[in-house]
Amino acid sequence: MSENNDSSEGRFGRTADSPTVMQNVDAAARELARTLLRSARHGALAVLRPGDGHPAASRVIVTTDFLGRPLLLMSDLTLHARALAADPRCSLLVGAPGKGDPLTHPRLTVFGTASAIAADDPERPALRERFLARHPKSALYADFGDFRFVRLEPQSASLNGGFGRAFELMPDDFIDRPAGELETTAMRARDHINAEHRDAVDRIAAKTGYEGRGWRIATLDRLGFEISRGDALRRVEFRADAVAGGGFRSAFVDLAEGKR
Structure with missing residues (x-):
């Protein structure tokens, strides 16, 4: 991805004359983005609070579906579930800091829209199995009537690999192509x-x-x-x-x- 790619302007909040420190997306950046997202056990989900549109962040447990799209499990009673029902736009931050300065550790923010998986959706059994494979304790409540699996459809992402390593990603940089069976x-x-x-x-x-x-x-x-x-x-x-x-x-x- 070129730093001067016109398609990224506006989408990422830049204008044509805005300075940028973004680097070209390479194979290493794509692998880092996949690793951060697909190995995440939890993340920070940002939504727009119903009523006043104020940004609200919640900790959520995370899995990814077979293509690498974030998959969440949440109760309809939570603020973030009610917010997504009113406005599906959201972002998800993943990447756990280690020792030392937290800002030196890589993290990924995925921007997209969320959609709940219906109870009778044919995909639900496979998504449920995949989610519980990473979060087996969630079997205690995954089938409660007020709980839903929610999938995030990425529109773009921001990857920070540490100081001086910033990238703007599109979905095909970190989401796989479908492959039949x-x-x-x-x-x-x-x-x-x-x-x-x-x-x-x-x-x-x-x-x-x-x-x-x-x-x-x-x-x-x-x-x-x-x-x-x-x-x-x-x-x-x-x-x-x-x-x-x-x-x-x-x-x-x-x-x-x-x-x-």
């Missing part, structure tokens, strides 16, 4: 690996810098997967798109054998 194939691959190759998951985790044993694959997509262990959730990316690289088996063999 690939999601069903991915779920079968995940279940097989968790059942038959637990040691391989631990080896992949160790090679990627995540210590300990007992990791399992929580969710999987065409570009990588999330592993979980207790309350920890980590993103691991494949060397290449699983569709183009020979399928999920080849992608996992490459990682397990240290070819990453």
Whole structure:
């Protein structure tokens, strides 16, 4: 994405003569954006308060659907649910700070519109399974009558990778393309690996810098997967798109054998 791309002006609040420190979006920025969003367990959701339109922020638990779009679970009784019912525009901030200055740690803000998943929507069972795979304790209330899964359809995003690393992203920079029945194939691959190759998951985790044993694959997509262990959730990316690289088996063999 060019710094002088006219399509980004206005959308990101800039005018033609506004100075910018934004960098060109490259593969590293796209991977960082995917990692921040898809490994997030929670985030800050900003909405417009009904009645006066005042900005309101709430902490929400987060998953992503198979394409990488944010998926939330919320009660109709909450302020943010009522706000989204009145005006679906919102933003979601993800990225947990570590040691030292919080502003040196990467974060991503996704701007978009939210839509609730109806109870009889054919997608709901798969979305529910995916959400509970990352947040198993949510099974206690996910099916309560006042709770809804809500999906955020991204329109743009702002990525801050730390001081001097700012990027303006469009959805195709961090959201995957649809791929037919690939999601069903991915779920079968995940279940097989968790059942038959637990040691391989631990080896992949160790090679990627995540210590300990007992990791399992929580969710999987065409570009990588999330592993979980207790309350920890980590993103691991494949060397290449699983569709183009020979399928999920080849992608996992490459990682397990240290070819990453």
